[in-house]
Amino acid sequence: xxxxxxxxxxxxxxxxxxxxxxxxxxxxxxxxxxxxxxxxxxxxxxxxxxxxxxxxxxxxxxxxxxxxxxxxxxxxxxxxxxxxxxxxxxxxxxxxxxxxxxxxxxxxxxxxxxxxxxxxxxxxxxxxxxxxxxxxxxxxxxxxxxxxxxxxxxxxxxxxxxxxxxxxxxxxxxxxxxxxxxxxxxxxxxxxxxxxxxxxxxxxxxxxxxxxxxxxxxxxxxxxxxxxxxxxxxxxxxxxxxxxxxxxxxxxxxxxxxxxxxxxxxxxxxxxxxxxxxxxxxxxxxxxxxxxxxxxxxxxxxxxxxxxxxxxxxxxxxxxxxxxxxxxxxxxxxxxxxxxxxxxxxxxxxxxxxxxxxxxxxxxxxxxxxxxxxxxxxxxxxxxxxxxxxxxxxxxxxxxxxxxxxxxxxxxxxxxxxxxxxxxxxxxx
Amino acid sequence: xxxxxxxxxxxxxxxxxxxxxxxxxxxxxxxxxxxxxxxxxxxxxxxxxxxxxxxxxxxxxxxxxxxxxxxxxxxxxxxxxxxxxxxxxxxxxxxxxxxxxxxxxxxxxxxxxxxxxxxxxxxxxxxxxxxxxxxxxxxxxxxxxxxxxxxxxxxxxxxxxxxxxxxxxxxxxxxxxxxxxxxxxxxxxxxxxxxxxxxxxxxxxxxxxxxxxxxxxxxxxxxxxxxxxxxxxxxxxxxxxxxxxxxxxxxxxxxxxxxxxxxxxxxxxxxxxxxxxxxxxxxxxxxxxxxxxxxxxxxxxxxxxxxxxxxxxxxxxxxxxxxxxxxxxxxxxxxxxxxxxxxxxxxxxxxxxxxxxxxxxxxxxxxxxxxxxxxxxxxxxxxxxxxxxxxxxxxxxxxxxxxxxxxxxxxxxxxxxxxxxxxxxxxxx
Numbered sequence: 001x002x003x004x005x006x007x008x009x010x011x012x013x014x015x016x017x018x019x020x021x022x023x024x025x026x027x028x029x030x031x032x033x034x035x036x037x038x039x040x041x042x043x044x045x046x047x048x049x050x051x052x053x054x055x056x057x058x059x060x061x062x063x064x065x066x067x068x069x070x071x072x073x074x075x076x077x078x079x080x081x082x083x084x085x086x087x088x089x090x091x092x093x094x095x096x097x098x099x100x101x102x103x104x105x106x107x108x109x110x111x112x113x114x115x116x117x118x119x120x121x122x123x124x125x126x127x128x129x130x131x132x133x134x135x136x137x138x139x140x141x142x143x144x145x146x147x148x149x150x151x152x153x154x155x156x157x158x159x160x161x162x163x164x165x166x167x168x169x170x171x172x173x174x175x176x177x178x179x180x181x182x183x184x185x186x187x188x189x190x191x192x193x194x195x196x197x198x199x200x201x202x203x204x205x206x207x208x209x210x211x212x213x214x215x216x217x218x219x220x221x222x223x224x225x226x227x228x229x230x231x232x233x234x235x236x237x238x239x240x241x242x243x244x245x246x247x248x249x250x251x252x253x254x255x256x257x258x259x260x261x262x263x264x265x266x267x268x269x270x271x272x273x274x275x276x277x278x279x280x281x282x283x284x285x286x287x288x289x290x291x292x293x294x295x296x297x298x299x300x301x302x303x304x305x306x307x308x309x310x311x312x313x314x315x316x317x318x319x320x321x322x323x324x325x326x327x328x329x330x331x332x333x334x335x336x337x338x339x340x341x342x343x344x345x346x347x348x349x350x351x352x353x354x355x356x357x358x359x360x361x362x363x364x365x366x367x368x369x370x371x372x373x374x375x376x377x378x379x380x381x382x383x384x385x386x387x388x389x390x391x392x393x394x395x396x397x398x399x400x401x402x403x404x405x406x407x408x409x410x411x412x413x414x415x416x417x418x419x420x421x422x423x424x425x426x427x428x429x
Numbered sequence: 430x431x432x433x434x435x436x437x438x439x440x441x442x443x444x445x446x447x448x449x450x451x452x453x454x455x456x457x458x459x460x461x462x463x464x465x466x467x468x469x470x471x472x473x474x475x476x477x478x479x480x481x482x483x484x485x486x487x488x489x490x491x492x493x494x495x496x497x498x499x500x501x502x503x504x505x506x507x508x509x510x511x512x513x514x515x516x517x518x519x520x521x522x523x524x525x526x527x528x529x530x531x532x533x534x535x536x537x538x539x540x541x542x543x544x545x546x547x548x549x550x551x552x553x554x555x556x557x558x559x560x561x562x563x564x565x566x567x568x569x570x571x572x573x574x575x576x577x578x579x580x581x582x583x584x585x586x587x588x589x590x591x592x593x594x595x596x597x598x599x600x601x602x603x604x605x606x607x608x609x610x611x612x613x614x615x616x617x618x619x620x621x622x623x624x625x626x627x628x629x630x631x632x633x634x635x636x637x638x639x640x641x642x643x644x645x646x647x648x649x650x651x652x653x654x655x656x657x658x659x660x661x662x663x664x665x666x667x668x669x670x671x672x673x674x675x676x677x678x679x680x681x682x683x684x685x686x687x688x689x690x691x692x693x694x695x696x697x698x699x700x701x702x703x704x705x706x707x708x709x710x711x712x713x714x715x716x717x718x719x720x721x722x723x724x725x726x727x728x729x730x731x732x733x734x735x736x737x738x739x740x741x742x743x744x745x746x747x748x749x750x751x752x753x754x755x756x757x758x759x760x761x762x763x764x765x766x767x768x769x770x771x772x773x774x775x776x777x778x779x780x781x782x783x784x785x786x787x788x789x790x791x792x793x794x795x796x797x798x799x800x801x802x803x804x805x806x807x808x809x810x811x812x813x814x815x816x817x818x819x820x821x822x823x824x825x826x827x828x829x830x831x832x833x834x835x836x837x838x839x840x841x842x843x844x845x846x847x848x849x850x851x852x853x854x855x856x857x858x
Binding site (some may be wrong): 030033034040107113115119121124126128129146211212230232248252253256257259260261264289335346355357368369370372373374375376377378379380381383384385389390391399401402406407408411416417418419420421422423424426429 | 441456459463536542544547548550553555557558583640641656659661679681684686688689690691700733775784785797798799801802803804805806807808809810812813818819820830831832833836837844845847848849850851853854855856858
């Protein structure tokens with residue numbers, strides 16, 4: 001048998017396997033949709049207890065993945081993400097308790113109103129159905145994603161990175177045991193246990209079994225999934241976030257925000273990557289800020305006007321304006337005014353998070369209304385663009401799409417609304 | 430030059446043309462997003478005035494389409510949909526006035542709350558951006574679609590059926606003139622003026638220029654668009670709607686609802702196609718209903734138990750249960766109880782509209798919560814599933830999707846929400 005025939009047979013069996021999981025998920029989704037809040041919370045607590053009770057098995061499975069990872073030459077950052085130590089298991093347990101405490105969005109009825117015909121019309125929040133989640137090597141995402149889907153009444157199929165196969169298997173066993181304990185179907189959370197890459201292709205092309213796909217990972221993964229998916233995708237692409245310091249800004253607030261937005265954490269999507277400064281205040285604020293950035297080890301790359309003010313600043317190239325550094329690097333551009341800043345943001349921003357620092361009422365109002373991004377801020381650090389900070393409790397990702405869910409996606413983003421109509425024998429005349 | 434080379438050259442030029450329209454739409458969308466309510470309403474009124482002033486030109490263009498349609502042997506139903514008489518022009522004008530009077534969803538701020546960090550977080554409603562609409566031969570859809578997109582602050586690219594090319598061109602001229610009069614970009618509404626079918630393929634595969642596609646038309650069109658689209662699609666597939674008459678129903682209400690849901694109009698997606706009756710009341714209600722249906726000329730197709738009660742009822746085949754008749758035909762099934770009815774609906778329903786007739790509180794509560802459809806009703810006719818009846822004012826379609834918009838899609842369905850954050854120099858600790 002030649003290898004391409006073998007490959008294709010493998011692919012077919014992977015597809016058949018995923019379809020079987022899909023059918024099971026679809027059936028489980030109906031039971032999950034009608035599970036009451038107490039039952040779902042009991043399952044979350046039971047999973048937490050299972051994780052606690054099976055620490056040894058999880059550690060052992062993780063050690064196998066770590067050994068294999070080292071043998072395959074994974075770099076230190078990947079190995080770090082792969083590792084499940086006691087502290088990380090504590091974090092997963094804590095996350096489960098937190099999600100159990102969040103209000104249940106399912107069944108919430110909004111805007112129930114009488115219409116002139118006499119019927120009452122409103123909207124009821126309902127689960128999406130089956131959520132497919134594709135992620136990379138961090139095994140704690142298995143718990144994050146499963147618990148958010150469970151609480152929002154969805155069934156889920158999880159496909160983690162192949163490096164975490166054994167760790168995810170051990171976690172999946174805890175989830176299954178917890179679901180069973182609470183009387184929920186074990187197939188409500190299924191973890192794909194093959195490393196065959198065809199599994200991703202199958203998962204994203206079964207609209208009959210999967211209602212939405214959430215890819216969590218690098219841009220390569222997300223672009224592939226978006227390109228090939230036959231089901232809707234809630235996706236998060238780049239975070240090229242800006243802070244614009246207006247010439248009517250309170251410069252102390254501007255200093256604090258621009259410093260925090262860049263240096264609070266570097267490798268996160270809501271970190272500022274480009275600073276825009278109105279030319280009226282550039283000479284006053286930039287030297288102070290540059291000194292503070294240098295103390296933190298941030299490399300600066302500026303436009304020509306910036307470099308006239310900051311003599312030792314490197315020159316920014318055009319590609320810097322669209323770069324998501326995720327690193328201690330910052331591009332700086334001096335702009336004429338807010339309109340020029342908004343123009344720059346429209347051209348180079350990625351629609352993630354944009355902030356203006358100003359004391360001017362009319363400009364704040366215009367910036368809020370006109371800037372097209374998932375989060376638009378006035379006098380606040382871009383670092384606030386986060387599910388916990390927004391009160392969503394937890395997030396499955398930050399969507400840079402406009403359809404369905406935008407910005408941090410929490411429990412509500414994993415639900416839909418159906419219309420409900422209450423009548424008393426009403427007919428249409 | 431051989432014909433496939435010529436075809437491919439044509440396709441390329443169509444694609445280039447659509448991309449140019451896409452770029453213009455993207456630019457117009459930025460201006461539309463910031464247009465205030467008064468300006469948008471002025472444009473709607475101006476378009477209405479243009480339609481009124483140019484009735485002769487519209488009639489002339491429509492006559493050309495009608496002649497060509499007759500020459501090409503279009504059937505009577507298609508010719509009827511294609512025709513623009515004075516009454517239909519009045520209808521378009523009236524529709525424009527109605528949409529001008531609807532509240533503007535853009536800029537509406539919801540749930541603005543203080544968070545423990547001190548920032549205020551809320552959501553602001555914003556346009557989607559560029560909406561592509563693909564529809565068949567009814568030229569009045571051009572005005573419906575354009576006016577809903579305009580009021581919701583979107584730019585739009587419209588691709589109507591090739592049979593309506595001249596009619597749509599005449600209407601497009603009115604829209605352009607109205608937009609110009611109000612000081613809005615004429616490219617905010619663009620009508621594709623080529624009959625090349627490659628235009629559809631291009632329109633649905635430009636995610637850089639088009640944010641969402643709304644196909645309006647037959648199942649074939651919608652399935653093709655869904656399969657090939659590279660941008661999100663708000664789609665409406667079948668309407669296989671049920672009324673379930675429970676054994677705790679008020680039988681007079683049940684009679685009225687079952688009759689109205691089937692016979693109020695036949696060719697609409699919210700008409701009942703299958704009637705489910707609890708066996709406890711079947712013998713009592715079915716003969717009365719059957720007589721009423723027969724008076725209206727409705728053909729009945731029943732399950733075995735139905736046929737034991739209705740001697741002259743034809744036998745339903747298994748395919749009847751999933752059929753969207755859009756005609757005076759009704760399938761009838763006697764079921765054991767509500768659970769059996771919900772099982773039938775889960776298996777055969779299309780997720781459009783489902784109604785229970787019952788006086789039982791607990792069953793009504795369960796049916797509402799557990800049935801998975803875009804509209805779920807108690808004691809009301811399925812015919813109420815409609816944008817006007819729900820108070821949306823007008824609808825661009827009825828979505829059977831769960832993602833983004835579900836059920837009747839009005840102005841709000843053509844918008845998204847962005848997060849807004851108001852701070853006073855807040856940084857993340």
